[in-house]
Amino acid sequence: MTEPLYSLSISQLAPLLARGEVSPVEVTARLLERIKERNGELNAYLTVDEAGALEQAREAEACLGRGEAASLTGIPLALKDVMVTRGLRTTCASKILENFIPPFDATVVARLRREGAVILGKANMDEFAMGSSTENSAYGPTHNPWNREYIPGGSSGGSAAAVAADLCIASLGSDTGGSIRQPASHCGVVGLKPTYGRVSRYGLVAYASSLDQIGPLTKEVRDAAILLNTIAGHDPKDSTSVPQAAADYTEALGREIHGLKIGVPREYFGHGLDPEVEAAIRAALKTLAGLGADLIEVSLPHTEYAVATYYVVAVAEASSNLARYDGVKYGFRAEGKNLMETYLNTRTQGFGAEVRRRIMLGTYTLSAGYYDAYYKKGSQVRALIRSDFETAFKACHLIACPVSPTPAFRLGEKLADPLTMYLSDIFTISANLAGIPGISVPCGFSSQGLPIGLQLLGPAFGEAEILQAAYAFEQATDFHRRKPPF
Amino acid sequence: MALSREEVLHVAELARLSLRPAEIEIFTRQLNDILAYVEKLQELDTTGVAPLAHVIPICNAFREDEVREGLSLDLALENAPAREDDNFLVPRVI
Known part of the structure; x- marks a missing residue:
């Protein structure tokens, strides 16, 4: 083994655990040690559950010994501190919940536990998920592992930074206006926001209930599919979770995308788009075309x-x-x-x-x-925005576009002017308003070495196709293999 | 429709928040900036467009009305800042 254990993805680590080549306790202990040594530089974790994680790792080890491995047995994960965890402090990065010890687990947490995952701790975020930089945390900002003077994005900035810096194997975040995809883009990792209703919100501390959705942040596309397999599905405890059965999202990975129609929205390439981001996205589109996808121009007229x-x-x-x-x-x-x-x-x-x-x-x-x-006016315009996507998806299977108009900005740069901060979410917000799924996948770097993400959007419940295309893109490129100088 | 300082204070009170003196001016300016930006929506004619409050076609998610185990009283009260017996304790209201 040349790579350290902490740098592995789920799909790399799971077979090693299954074959007994490494033990869950060994991996967990190694990650806890790394968190102890390095978290201070990033402030990615608000709470680290050392005793609980080692206990879960020992249970995972016993499970593996009995030949009872589940899909995540012994895989150490970080959770954005907006999902309640029984007996483990959940703050939402707010002072108002500083000492809150939830008496129950969020449904996603219960599902992760059932699959044998090890929960390392709770990741930093913008307070109550309100923000785009993780600077709104009551416990101090998270730093971007690619350059500590820059923001990691937000609001799931701690989750994204922890994945990028190998302080966990993978993590979960939540996305209300881009809060998974934008930090994934800024930290050079994969981030998936599922369709509204695909994943239970029970135990997700509510910000904007008609927009909030939980999803994975991972080192590679396959891991996002693996985690989605665990967390997707109907939950009687969330009346807005959809009853239809979830798919096996790993199934379409590796299928070619020849003939896939990918829409490129002309409104996403105008004023305000950083030239380096534009160049990276244009190059990504070329890669997709090279894989056989048909690129067509589409219009989302209400984007502005x-x-x-x-x-x-x-x-x-x-x-x-x-x-x-x-x-x-x-x-x-x-x-x-x-x-x-x-x-x-x-x-x-x-x-x-x-x-x-x-x-x-x-x-x-x-x-x-x-x-x-x-x-009322806003809800009416929301209907128009959704209908833009419905029209576009009559002409294409997926939409490809930037995640964020710029790479990560400097800490403090937009703090005094909330409106400027809000406008940085221009390309991610529409998906939440329309309820559709989207993914950010690494597609380049700025001249300063900051990551850039490609966004793929699909129609409602189009997660399998988004993952298929993101996987094809990832396999054709090597941006996801680069690690931050951390 | 710009918000005056008095309106900002009134809205804060409605939201059960109080503003520190140094914040009043900043909040008034920031809220007005955002509201001015949001005015953009008025450019669109939305006559006859049904408001969209919820994106998925789920209506009335019913279940059987059966008795189930819930949180115990102790668990439910465990995080209370102040409690007395089986109750949340608050300052005297009357």
């Missing part, structure tokens, strides 16, 4: 309204969802003279600036007299 729509819909849902943090049932409480003052003090001291800004925006846009102008 996506960010505005999102900031109406998401903040409205957020203001309602975050009303639950009242200092009464769980979480932080700041005492006041009376109940009203307790609410005010708790929420003012417990929430960071971005969270308070979005709660206030949502409160305002839903308030009497403004509902029609904002929330």
